[in-house]
Amino acid sequence: MVGDQERRRRRGWREEEDRISELPDALRLQILSLLPLKSAIRTGVLSSRWRGLWEQRWPDPSSVDVRLPSGAAASASVAALRGEHLAAVERRGRRRMDCLSLAFHAGQLAPPELKRFIEYAAACDVEEVRLRLDGGGGRGARGGTRRPGALAVHFPIGSKLLARLSVRGLHLTASANAMVATLEVIHFHSVSLTDAALRRVVSACPRLRELELRYCRHLRRIDFTVGAANLKSLTVVDCSRATELRVPSAPRLRSFRFSGAFLCSNIFGSTVDCLEHLYLCSGGPETGLPRTNLPSAVPRLSNLTVLTLCSIALQYVSASVATTTTTTTMDRSLHSLRELQLLMFGMANSNLADIYSFLKACRCPQLERLFVQLPTNTYDSFTTNYLEVAEEEPPEGGLENLWSAKMTNFKGYRNEIRLVDFLLRKASCLNKLFLIAPKEVLPQVHRKVHSEALPHFLKTDVSRLERASVTAQIIFDESVSPQSQPLHSEVFVRI
CATH class of the missing domain: 3.80.10 (Leucine-rich repeat, LRR (right-handed beta-alpha superhelix))
Structure with missing residues (x-):
C-alpha cells in the first residue's frame, strides 16, 4: 500500500513537472510561435491544455x-x-x-x-x-x-x-x-x-x-x-x-520504389544494404529481358522487410540466383522479409516456375503476408505454353510463418490452382487465404445482380484442397477484411 505521504510526494512531483501548462495562454502561444509547425503540433502530448493550441499561435x-x-x-x-x-x-x-x-x-x-x-x-x-x-x-x-x-x-x-x-x-x-x-x-x-x-x-x-x-x-x-x-x-x-x-x-x-522501364544502372551498392522497402515494377507486358543489373542485388538485401516484384523483375532475380553458383543459400536468405507482393503479368508455366525458383533460392523464413496480383487476361495461358517450358518443382519449405495470403484476379485457371494448392499444403500457420475474382468491367446496367463472380463448383473444388493448417480459412469475398492490403498499394496513388 502506498502511504499518504508518498502519494502527496508523487502528486507534488507531477504538479511541479507540469508547471509550464499553468502559464497564461498568451505566453504559451508566444512559445508556440517560435516553433516549427511539426514541433508545435507535438506539444499536444504535454497535457490537455496544449492540445489544439498550436492552431491559434498566429x-x-x-x-x-x-x-x-x-x-x-x-x-x-x-x-x-x-x-x-x-x-x-x-x-x-x-x-x-x-x-x-x-x-x-x-x-x-x-x-x-x-x-x-x-x-x-x-x-x-x-x-x-x-x-x-x-x-x-x-x-x-x-x-x-x-x-x-x-x-x-x-x-x-x-x-x-x-x-x-x-x-x-x-x-x-x-x-x-x-x-x-x-x-x-x-x-x-x-x-x-x-x-x-x-x-x-x-x-x-x-x-x-x-x-x-x-x-x-x-x-x-x-x-x-x-x-x-x-x-x-x-x-x-x-x-x-x-x-x-x-x-x-x-x-x-530505407525505401526505394520504382515503376518504369528497367534501368541499365544498379543503385544497390554497399552503402544501401539497410534498404527495408523495395518496389520494382516494369509496368508493362513481358517482351524479353533488356540488359539491366537492377534486380540482381535483391537476394543479398538481407534487411528487406517489404518487397514487391513484377513478373519481369521476378524473372531477373530467378535467373540471377540460378546462374550464381558461388553464393550460398544463407547469403541469399531474406531473413527479415515480412511481406512479399508479386505483380504477375502472365501465369504460364514459366511464371509459376519463377515463383518457385525465387522461393527456393531466396529463403524467407519470417514471411508473414503474401500478395499475388494475377493477370486480368480471360484465357488460361497454360493451354498455349505447357509444351514449351519444363515444370518447376515447388520448394519444400520456407512458408512456416505465413499466416495471410491474398490472390487477386483469381479465375481458377490451372496454374492459379497449382499455386493455391502449394500454399495450402506448405503454409502450416496459414490463417486466411483470400481468392478474389476479377472486378466486373461491364457497365453498371449490364452487371450481374448477384455478387459471386466465381462459380460455385470452383469454390467447392478449392475448398476441398488439402491444408497443412487446421485453422486456414478460404475467403472469396474481399469485404470480409478490407484492410488486407499490401503496404505498397499506395505507389500508384496520385497526388
Whole structure:
C-alpha cells in the first residue's frame, strides 16, 4: 500500500513537472510561435491544455488554401475570384504561414500572378508549399525546354523555413549554388524539369529525406551523386525517358520504389544494404529481358522487410540466383522479409516456375503476408505454353510463418490452382487465404445482380484442397477484411 505521504510526494512531483501548462495562454502561444509547425503540433502530448493550441499561435488564417474552380479560364467570374483571393491573402499581412496550397486550371493564372502568390508565401516564411496545375501542366514542352509564357516555378522558393514542397503540372527551373537548409520533402508530379535542374535541387537540400518523382517525362538521367546523404525514401514512377539512375552513396536509404522501364544502372551498392522497402515494377507486358543489373542485388538485401516484384523483375532475380553458383543459400536468405507482393503479368508455366525458383533460392523464413496480383487476361495461358517450358518443382519449405495470403484476379485457371494448392499444403500457420475474382468491367446496367463472380463448383473444388493448417480459412469475398492490403498499394496513388 502506498502511504499518504508518498502519494502527496508523487502528486507534488507531477504538479511541479507540469508547471509550464499553468502559464497564461498568451505566453504559451508566444512559445508556440517560435516553433516549427511539426514541433508545435507535438506539444499536444504535454497535457490537455496544449492540445489544439498550436492552431491559434498566429492570427487566422495560418494557412492559405486557394482553389480556382474549373470552367472557362478567362471568364469574368474566375477573374473576380482570383482577384478576391489575392486581395484576401495580402490583407492578412506578412505573418508566419504554415502552408500555401494553390490549385488551379490551365489559363486561370498568369505568370505574374503565380509569382505574386509564391513571393508572398516566401515572405511569410511558409513551411509547406503545394502548387497544382490541372489540364495541360507541363505539356507542350519537349526535351525539358519551356514554351514562352508557360507557367514556371523558380527554385529555391525563398522561404527560410520551407520544409515540404509539392509541385504538379508546372515547369521548374533551379539556380546553381543555391542552398535550402530546411527542405526535407519534395514531391514532383508531371513537372517539366531538366536533369541538371533536378541535380541542382537535390544538391541544394542537405536535409532532404523524401523525394518522389512521378510522370516527369523529360528526365533522362536521374543522378544523385551529390546531395543524397540523408535521403531515406526515393520513389520514381513512370518517368518514361529516364533510362539511368545513379545513387552511389545513400547510406540512410530505407525505401526505394520504382515503376518504369528497367534501368541499365544498379543503385544497390554497399552503402544501401539497410534498404527495408523495395518496389520494382516494369509496368508493362513481358517482351524479353533488356540488359539491366537492377534486380540482381535483391537476394543479398538481407534487411528487406517489404518487397514487391513484377513478373519481369521476378524473372531477373530467378535467373540471377540460378546462374550464381558461388553464393550460398544463407547469403541469399531474406531473413527479415515480412511481406512479399508479386505483380504477375502472365501465369504460364514459366511464371509459376519463377515463383518457385525465387522461393527456393531466396529463403524467407519470417514471411508473414503474401500478395499475388494475377493477370486480368480471360484465357488460361497454360493451354498455349505447357509444351514449351519444363515444370518447376515447388520448394519444400520456407512458408512456416505465413499466416495471410491474398490472390487477386483469381479465375481458377490451372496454374492459379497449382499455386493455391502449394500454399495450402506448405503454409502450416496459414490463417486466411483470400481468392478474389476479377472486378466486373461491364457497365453498371449490364452487371450481374448477384455478387459471386466465381462459380460455385470452383469454390467447392478449392475448398476441398488439402491444408497443412487446421485453422486456414478460404475467403472469396474481399469485404470480409478490407484492410488486407499490401503496404505498397499506395505507389500508384496520385497526388
